[in-house]
Amino acid sequence: MVDFIDGAENVSVHGIFNWILLLAIFSIITVVGNYIGYKHPIADSLVGMAMLSLITLCGVWMERELPFNISSIIYISVIGIVLAFPSMPTSGVLLHYVSQVELLSIVTVFLAYVGIGMGKSWNEFKSLGWRAIIVTVLVIASTYLGSAVVAHIILVMTGVPV
Amino acid sequence: MCWAGEGIISNNDNETKEIQHIYRNKTDKRILKKNPWKDYGLHLSVLLLVIIAELIGPIEINLTKGVTVSIMPLLYTMVLGLIFYLAKPIKWIQRKQSRVAEGAMMLFIGVLIAKLAVSSGQSIHLIFEMGPALILQELGHLATIFIALPVALLLGFKRETIGMTNSIGREPEVAVVVDKYGFNSPESRGIFALFIVGTIIGTVFISFLTSICVSVLPLHPYAFAMASGVGSASMNAASLGPTLAAFPSLETSIEAFAGFSNLLSFSIGIYIVIFIALPLTEKLYGFLEPKIGKKDVVNQQGGK
Incomplete structure (x- = not known):
């Protein structure tokens, strides 16, 4: 009986419950920040966040339940892109509410969790020394600039107006 | 040797093949088994940080004439979050909360990606028009090999160089390198070092870098948007801040390109690392190492 209760289905239901919460x-935190920083109405941005959360939940769920080795990031991107297609019936409602949530509001909350999460790596970071820091800074700068x-060049060659 | 972030170690001891699964394992371990929403202290602290950050708002600093560095609220929350963890008097944010935050963050990336995807879908015609630039900019990432590799050699790194300079070294690339060279190889040590330093300073650094670049370099706004997708989701976000601030009228298209560029980094970026970046790094290492290589700094000091 114990095995049955601890079975996979229960874990995944439990998991979904945790994800939703x-x-x-x-x-909620994002909407508060969104209201303070950008004065978007609370009710509309809550609906927008609910929509984004639902897309996320679908992507995360699909990653675990579908038999393909595809990251949830790709599922989420595809769902979001398809639902927002200008010709889709969902796009009007979706765009109205999602545009109430500023990207930077989401990012601000997200990076607070990142900051707390990176605390664990602090000691290892301190032990790495200045050489590793120089190389890392160069790697990031040259990757960014190379890409830009x-x-x-390609944008100019293909004649995209600024 | 405590080399890598424990997340990487614990997930990759035996299974290094499942490249994409690093996120999933980490998230599941921390979210499925515990009740992370019960950590009131953590979430209330985040709420507090966000309120403080949004109340302060963005700050612009004029370095010299025409060069402006903008510091966004997103940097305050991240740095304050780290300070909350490190500060001794704040007892309710400890290692456990840090782990929960990391697991939760893997889930919250989804919301960020979803927002970018909605912008991408809305501007899908732009994506098709700019397709060549979007795909080819992935090759621009290879610039790191030609710039960072010689410097790493001059600083006295040996085969660590191959792991350190082949790419920007976020989770997918770490998995590729560990898979190819083995967990205890110098190449893997190199990319672990890159990963950890990048985790701590990468987000802040790319935000300042973007801030300076958009005010100094006369490149196309879309080029900056595409370049912001080079690294992890948090780097992408931190780089988007100053880009959006510099070109406010192009908000939706910039988000669209950034989202798509991040999607590309995730889907085809890995294959560029496997088939182009790593072989190229090896070639250049073989060519340059005998010429400019220094004494092995890693073994000499028994660490770094």
Whole structure:
């Protein structure tokens, strides 16, 4: 009986419950920040966050339940892109509410969790020394600039107006 | 040797093949088994940080004429979050909360991606028009090999260089390198170092870098948007802040490109690392190491 209770189905139901609660907490914090920072109406941005959370939940669920080795990030991107297609019946409602949530409001909350989460790596970071820091800074800067410069050249070559 | 973030170690001891699964394992371990929403202290602290950050708002600093660095609320929350963890008097944010935050963060990436995806869907015609630039900018990432690799050699790194300089070194690339060279290889040590330093300073650094670049370099706004997708989701976000602030009228298209560029980094970026970046790094290492390589700094000091 114990094995049965601890079985896979129960864990996944339990998991979904946890995901929903976490996403609800995240949504509430984001909406508060969104209201303070950008003065978007609370009710509309809550609906927007609920929609984004639902897309996330679908993607996360599909990653675990479907038999393909595909990251949830890709599922979420595809669902979001398809639902927002200009010709889709869902796009009007979705865009209205989602546009009430500023990207930067989401990012601000997200990075607070990132900051707390990166605390664990602090000691390892301190032990790495200045050489590793120099190389890392160079890697990030050259990757970013390489990407920007190539993109710029191709954009200019294909005649995209600024 | 405590080299890597424990997340990588614990998930990759035996199974290094499942490249995409790092996120999933981490999230599941921390979300499925515990009740992370019960950590009131953690979530209330985040709420507090967000309120403080949004009340302060963005700050613009004029470095010299025409060069402006903007510091966004997103940087305050991240740095304050780290300070909350490190500060001794704050007892309710400890290692356990840090783990919960990391697991929760993996889920919250989804919301961020969903928002970017909605912008991408809305501007799907732009994505098709700019397709060539979007795909080819992925090759621009290879610039790191030619710039960072010689410097790493001059600083005295040996085969660590191959792991450190082949790519920006976030989770998918770490998995590729560990898979190819083995967990205890110098190449893996290199990318673990890159991963950890990138985790701590990468987000802050790319935000300042973008801030300076948008005010100094006369590149296309879309080029900055595409470049913001080079690293992890948090780097993407931190880089988008100053880009959006610099081109407020192009908000939706910038979000669209950033989202798509991040999607591409995730889907085809890995294959570029496997088939182009790593072989190229090896070639260049073989060519340059005998010429400019220094004394092995890692073994000499028994660590770094």
